[in-house]
Amino acid sequence: MKENIVVLPSNMTNMATQSSEARKIKVRDGNFKGLQKASMDTVTVQKPLEQPTPVAEFEGITLRQEKPVTTPYSFERKPEDTPKQVSTDVVPDIKAPSNLGDVSLRLRKMAVTSNPDSYKGKLLLYTVSKLDDLDKQVSSLKESISSDNAVLEKLEAAKSIEDRDLRKLSGVTEAVTDSTYAGLEIHTDRSSDEDPMALANIELSNIRDGLANIKAILESVKARIDKLNDKCNEIKLKIAKTETAINNLLQSKVDLCNKVLTDKLPAAEEADRLTAARKQQENNFRKADGEYAANIEMLIGKFEFADSKDETNPFNQLREEQTGSGRAA
């Protein structure tokens, strides 16, 4: 991939404020002078893997690598390496309605004090049993979250160790790359009969081999980190879904309590009131019926006493009917 850079005119700025620390790097004097002299308008920069990069100069000869030394891995994780975000369509936290506990408790108290044979009592007992059932489901899901969190913690710890290794290996890569210059400088200082260029090329070859080994290790570490990330994300997603399920159950509790309090309970109370009224009416009727029967008996008794032999007496006829029906019964 080619990226263009444009050299800006010197003295573009003569005053500035340093708001964040500048990066520091040491360069060989030759490179420093090269930078000072750079004046062309546009320079095309290619990544070292695509174009051999000059790594040293020796007595006017520029040494180039057949396969350039490079720093293929950054310390920071690339965007594609960052953990996948948990889908935002799941609720991240458990949010129980603030008054749910109060309402639930109120219903439970009412259930204790209500007549279990009344409609209201039966409704409240049923409601409490449903609330208990929902509570059990919530507890079970919360236990599942605790267990998932424990696993997640272990995975995060493992990932942190792998990340640390990755940083260390990246540091080694940087160090090896930097040592390229240093190694070549040493060769230039040697006063031996050995061909410095040949030595430098051997040095570079060794460095390339070292970097290739490090690269293989780095890639295996990155692969392990990716797997851990996937696993972490999977568990995070599962936890988020469980939290959503818990929220739904809590919402069911709220809905149940609201429905009972605003709709079912008044209806049950009305049913109890009507039942009581009906019973009262039945009692009244039974009482009135008893009184009526007593009065009839009393009247019959009076006529029986007055004229018990007179068969034409309608009251005697009535008595006959009563006693006859009594016998028949």
Added chain:
Amino acid sequence: MEKGKIMITMPDGTVDEVEEVISFQFKDTNKQYVVYTRNEVDEAGNVTIYVTEMVKDEKGTRFVGISSEDEWNKIKDALRALANQN
């Protein structure tokens, strides 16, 4: 003001005079960078240079550092190319 000199006000309020080495801009991001030096040379003859992103806005010219390693690696590639183009 001498040519190639930059007066930098540091976060602690002190003012530091440095020497501009080169300024450049990436065409793809339009980000501008300044390379400067305090002419610090180590025993091996290596010169320390400082690289920072330069932002010009209503607050003036600000040096905001380098935000990521990817950006830093890209800058190092650019510096290698610039140093060896002549």
